[in-house]
Amino acid sequence: MTDSAYPPISDQLSEAAEQSSMNPEIPFQDLESAREEGRRKMDWATQHMPILEHVREEFVADQPFEGERIGMAMHVEAKTAILVETLAEGGAEVAVTGCNPLSTHDDVSAALDAHENITSYAKRGVDDEAYYDAIEAVIAHEPTVTVDDGMDLVAAIHEDYPELIDGIVGGAEETTTGVHRLRAMDADGALDYPVFAVNDTPMKRLFDNVHGTGESSLASIAMTTNLSWAGKNVVVAGFGYCGKGVARKASGQNANVIVTEVEPRRALEAHMEGYEVMPMAEAAEVGDVFLTTTGNRDVVVEEHFEEMQDGVLLANAGHFDIEIDLDALDDLAVDRYEARDGVEAYEMADGRRLNVIAEGRLVNLAAPISLGHPVEVMDQSFGVQAVCVREMLENGDEYDAGVHDVPDELDTEIAEIKLEAEDVDFDSLTDTQRDYMGSWDHGT
Numbered sequence: 001m002t003d004s005a006y007p008p009i010s011d012q013l014s015e016a017a018e019q020s021s022m023n024p025e026i027p028f029q030d031l032e033s034a035r036e037e038g039r040r041k042m043d044w045a046t047q048h049m050p051i052l053e054h055v056r057e058e059f060v061a062d063q064p065f066e067g068e069r070i071g072m073a074m075h076v077e078a079k080t081a082i083l084v085e086t087l088a089e090g091g092a093e094v095a096v097t098g099c100n101p102l103s104t105h106d107d108v109s110a111a112l113d114a115h116e117n118i119t120s121y122a123k124r125g126v127d128d129e130a131y132y133d134a135i136e137a138v139i140a141h142e143p144t145v146t147v148d149d150g151m152d153l154v155a156a157i158h159e160d161y162p163e164l165i166d167g168i169v170g171g172a173e174e175t176t177t178g179v180h181r182l183r184a185m186d187a188d189g190a191l192d193y194p195v196f197a198v199n200d201t202p203m204k205r206l207f208d209n210v211h212g213t214g215e216s217s218l219a220s221i222a223m224t225t226n227l228s229w230a231g232k233n234v235v236v237a238g239f240g241y242c243g244k245g246v247a248r249k250a251s252g253q254n255a256n257v258i259v260t261e262v263e264p265r266r267a268l269e270a271h272m273e274g275y276e277v278m279p280m281a282e283a284a285e286v287g288d289v290f291l292t293t294t295g296n297r298d299v300v301v302e303e304h305f306e307e308m309q310d311g312v313l314l315a316n317a318g319h320f321d322i323e324i325d326l327d328a329l330d331d332l333a334v335d336r337y338e339a340r341d342g343v344e345a346y347e348m349a350d351g352r353r354l355n356v357i358a359e360g361r362l363v364n365l366a367a368p369i370s371l372g373h374p375v376e377v378m379d380q381s382f383g384v385q386a387v388c389v390r391e392m393l394e395n396g397d398e399y400d401a402g403v404h405d406v407p408d409e410l411d412t413e414i415a416e417i418k419l420e421a422e423d424v425d426f427d428s429l430t431d432t433q434r435d436y437m438g439s440w441d442h443g444t
Contacts, residue, residue, distance in 0.1 A: 203384050207380050210248070221291075230255065316361065
């Protein structure tokens with residue numbers, strides 16, 4: 001491949017500042033101030049990420065990625081930046097871009113781009129064309145490993161640059177949505193290199209999906225709207241790990257939680273947890289806040305908009321902006337205006353206003369003041385990502401093309417690092433117990 005003509009973030013910010021040094025739309029008047037602010041955010045995150053600090057020390061000493069090229073499509077903000085730097089400090093050349101047009105922090109992206117082993121193309125607010133141009137710019141580095149958040153990078157390589165696949169050892173995927181897409185691709189026989197399903201490990205699902213999504217989504221909505229959760233009917237669409245987290249955290253803030261589901265066992269689980277369970281068609285009539293967590297499309301659609309009350313809030317905690325049918329909502333609306341920063345009001349013919357937060361994109365990262373999951377939570381997820389990259393490069397020959405579960409010993413390794421950092425001790429099996437659990441001939 002030839003080098004991409006798409007410019008890194010440093011060039012983009014420098015050009016924007018030169019065009020108008022007094023333009024209020026440009027948050028940083030020079031590249032250096034952007035980098036300084038980005039580094040300040042990253043330094044704060046580093047203080048609370050003991051897992052990646054531990055892993056980084058190992059990588060610096062061992063240089064496991066020497067000579068490798070890692071391509072990444074991620075939410076480029078302070079916590080992600082620590083993962084990117086950790087891989088670069090392990091000897092890799094890293095090229096990174098965003099996985100959502102509204103989740104990048106330009107100052108963090110600029111700080112990353114200052115690292116001699118990192119090129120960052122991520123910029124907030126780009127249109128679809130620039131978004132995919134940036135992904136192609138990452139691909140132009142001809143990565144030997146991919147680290148993805150949503151699978152757009154893997155998909156682009158397979159669809160447009162299959163000639164590069166023989167040079168790719170493997171990859172890692174962070175999200176529920178991305179793993180769903182990868183498994184569908186694998187089932188069709190179309191996935192041509194191995195990828196770890198990082199999302200499916202206990203250290204990701206039990207903490208990132210439950211606590212991270214629950215806390216960050218609700219916090220982003222509250223800060224964006226300046227409204228309380230207490231007493232509101234909060235409709236949570238989907239009761240997977242993310243939906244469970246949202247429901248639990250909303251209930252803890254004294255909201256009345258309603259769950260909608262299409263899977264009978266999850267619906268029953270929500271019922272047994274004490275939540276009200278009903279179809280979305282019924283929930284639409286009583287909900288004050290609707291938060292989708294399914295990873296599927298068309299969860300809230302025209303028939304639901306027609307039944308909603310004036311002033312409802314509509315938000316999405318799934319990866320892509322397809323869970324709320326905004327085209328249908330726009331067709332129904334007679335007026336549309338910005339009610340607050342990050343809140344678009346759609347006014348119906350009868351005067352009702354339905355308020356969409358962050359354009360229906362991932363609310364905990366795309367709302368104007370969103371910061372994503374808590375630092376400590378992402379430390380765990382990114383720790384798993386880091387050791388998965390190490391595993392793929394050290395033992396890649398052991399993995400055929402397709403989706404692979406993360407080896408349990410890697411997930412356990414990250415848990416043990418976290419417990420040690422928190423000064424939490426725990427028991428271990430005795431030899432007798434280990435023998436008992438590993439045998440079948442112990443009767444009553």
